[in-house]
Amino acid sequence: MASSLPSLPPVPGTDPSSSVFDAFRISIAKRLADALEPLTLEQAYAGVDYGKKGEDFTVALPRFRLPGKVDELAKKVIDQFQADDFVASVKHDKAFLHFQLNTTSLIRETLNQIHRLGSAYGCNSSGKGKKVLIEYSSPNIAKSFHVGHLRSTIIGAFLANVYKTCGWEVISANYLGDWGTQFGLIAVGYDKYGSQDELQKDAIKHLFDIYVKINKDADTDPDVKLEAAKFFRRMEDGEEDALKNWREWRELSVKKYEAEYDRLNVRFDLYTGESKVGQESIDGAIKRLDEMGLIEDHEGAKLVNLEKYKLGKAVVRKKDGTSIYLTRDIGGAVERYEKYKFDKMIYVISSQQDLHVAQFFKVLELMGFPWAKDLVHVNYGLVQGMSTRKGTVVFLNQIIKEATTVMHEQMQKNEEKYQAVEDPEMTSEELGITGIKIQDMTAKRINNYTFNWDRMLSFEGDTGPYLQYAHVRLASIGRKNPHLLPLPPRSEINIDTLTTSAHAREIAFLLGTYPDVVKTALKTHEPSGVVTFAFRLSHAISSAWETVIVKGEEDIEKAKARMWLYESARDVLAASMRLLSIRPLERM
C-alpha cells in the first residue's frame, strides 16, 4: 500500500498485498468493531459484503446478532464515523449500512496494485503447499467424443487454472475409457475391417468406424459377442498377443487427442485410463470389502449393498470375473492416493453419473480411507442439440471445425473488416473456440443448455466473439496512441482527472474485485462467476469509450491517466479470459 493510507490491523485470511479490497474492507470492519463492542474485528470483517446498485460495500447489521435495535447500532457507527483515505462516507438504510470508498484511493491503489503485481494480479497463496489432482475430459477410445466430454474438458481446464492461481500444485489427469469389453469387439472388428494406413491417418476415426461396423455385425451374429468376450478375457489375463494392437490403438488415439486439446488450450500432466488400474488394486479392494462384510454374492457376481445410504446395490465384480467401471474407479482412486498423496481430488464428470460417483465415493469411505472425505465431484448438466450441418457430431475435431467454419462465414459478412484481418483461419478458429467455451460456461454448471452455433458465434450479446472484441479494442489503444508510450513511472501519472468520471470509477472498482472473483471460483467451482465478471468489465469499458477518450484528448496528462486505466483493464480482462482457458486475441 502507498504510505499515504492509514495503517490497518491485520485480519486472518486477508492479504492487502495481493488484494487491495481486503484493505478497504478491514478499514470498514474496524469502524464497526470500534463502535459495536463486543463485535470483534474478524466478525465485523465477515459481515462486509459487496453492495448492490451503485453501493460499494454494504453491511447487514442483524447478522451480527448484537443486543439493541438496528437503528441504535447504525447510529453508533455513524456517530463515530470519520472519513479518511479509505472510506468517504456511510449511509444508513433500514437494516443496512452502505459504505462509499474514497474515489482517489480506490482508483490509485487498484491501478498501482495491478501494475505492481503484473500477471500475478488475481493470484493468491491460499493453496500453498497443497496438492490437488483434477481429472477431466476422459473420453472413451473408439467411441464418440460427445458434448459431455467437451464440457468436462472446458470446466476441468478452468478448475486447473483456478487452483494454480490460488497457489495449489495441480496435477491434471485424463482418465481414458481405454479398457472394457468393447476392446474385445474392436479386436474382432479390426481383423475384419482394420487398416494400418487408416489407423495411422486418424486412429480416433478409424477405431470408431470399426466399432460401429462390428456392432452392427454383432446384432445378427451372436458369435461376434462371444468371441469379443473371449478376447477381452485374454486382455485381462495380460496375454501379450491380445494386448499388442490395443496398445498401438491407445497410443495413436492419445497422440491425436493431444493435438486437439492443444488447439483448445488444454493440457494434461497425465494420460491415465481404466486400463492403467492394476489388477492387484482391484482385487485388494474387493478383498478388503469382503473382510469388512460389505460384499454380497448374487448369482456369482459380487456386489456392495449401499441401500442403507440410498445408493442401491453396486456390482463390483461380474459373474465371469472381469472387472467393471465402478471397481476400476475404486482401485484407481486408491492408487492415485498412494502415488500422489493429494490433499484433494476432483472428478469433473457429468451429472448423469451422479449415482456412479456417489457409489464409489461411499465405498471408499466405508473402506475406511481417511482421504475419502477429500474427494470432490464437480458435475454438470446435459447439452442438447449439437450437430453440424452435415449431421451428428462424434469427434472433437468436427466440433472445432464447425465452429471455425461458422465463424469464418460470420466474419466474411463484413467485407471491410475481414480484409483487415491478418490470419483469418487462425482468428476464426480462436473465435469459434471462444464462442463454444463462453456458451458452455455462462450459466451454472448444473444447468442444461441447448447448443446453438449462431447464437454463440454472434458478435452481439454476451458471446465469446464479443469478449474477444472487447479485448482487441483495448489492445488497440496502445497501437493507436504511440505518442503516449511507454507510460512514465506510475507515481508520476496524475489520476485526478479520472476521479471525476463515474465510468472510470466503475472500471477501477470492477478491477479491484478480480482477486475476489478468483477466490469465489475456487470455492464454488463455477466458471459462470468469472464469465459474468468478464462481461461486466467489458460493458463498463464499452460505456466509457465515448467520454473517457484517449485518442484525440489534447490534455496529455489526462490522456496518460486514461491510457493507464485502459491498459490495466486490458490486463485484467486478459487474465480473466486466460482463467477460462481462452487465448485473448490481439487483433481480429
Ligand code: ARG
Ligand atoms: N470415460 C467415461 C465416460 O465417457 C468418463 C470417465 C469419468 N471418470 C471416472 N473416473 N469415472 O463416460
